[in-house]
Amino acid sequence: MKEVQDHRGTRKTRNAIRNSLIELMEQKAITQITVTEICEKADIHRTTFYAHYDDQFDLLKQLEKEAMTQFDNLLDENKCGVNHASQKIVMAEEILRYIASNNNSIQVLLSKNGDIYFQEKFVSRLTTHLQRLRRKHTGEKINDKKNIYYSIFLVHGAIAVIQLWLKNNMDIPIPEIAKILLKITQETKSGVW
Numbered sequence: 001m002k003e004v005q006d007h008r009g010t011r012k013t014r015n016a017i018r019n020s021l022i023e024l025m026e027q028k029a030i031t032q033i034t035v036t037e038i039c040e041k042a043d044i045h046r047t048t049f050y051a052h053y054d055d056q057f058d059l060l061k062q063l064e065k066e067a068m069t070q071f072d073n074l075l076d077e078n079k080c081g082v083n084h085a086s087q088k089i090v091m092a093e094e095i096l097r098y099i100a101s102n103n104n105s106i107q108v109l110l111s112k113n114g115d116i117y118f119q120e121k122f123v124s125r126l127t128t129h130l131q132r133l134r135r136k137h138t139g140e141k142i143n144d145k146k147n148i149y150y151s152i153f154l155v156h157g158a159i160a161v162i163q164l165w166l167k168n169n170m171d172i173p174i175p176e177i178a179k180i181l182l183k184i185t186q187e188t189k190s191g192v193w
Helices: 008-025 033-042 046-052 057-078 085-101 103-109 114-140 143-169 174-188
Strands: none
Touching: 008 033, 008 046, 008 057, 008 103, 033 046, 033 057, 033 085, 057 085, 057 103, 057 114, 085 103, 085 174, 103 114, 103 143, 114 143, 143 174
């Protein structure tokens, strides 16, 4: 990403550019989106776009990087002490609140129009987090094949539930969807989390 002085006008321009990309990605894949389309939707000149980003792919990578950093920070904050059901609910609710507050960008990044490599990285991070939690609380090896299969299944299932929840305009309150996710997890294999 190009270095541009960070002030209110710059942030406003970046937000307009990013929101334009997100809106376009709701309709089509990044490979079908041009810088010209982004500029038209954001109501900016191409020179303004290029002052901030190299191209549409650079813009997408920056969105992905920021989303992953925020998500990693959220997981790091919640790594410790997730032994009790109430702590698991709090962790799940915090993750869901983050997703809800960024629902357009997260939904697009995890959609069929998003970058498959980002989605794989996202799944990998969640899976690794689940494996660490399981190892911490059960003593199982982190690379135990059975553990890896359970973790992958749970992460993909959770993402599918979250995608449906976002698609349905978050029609179920966060505490309730968090309980649903945890119940599915517990029913899949007691004690996976």
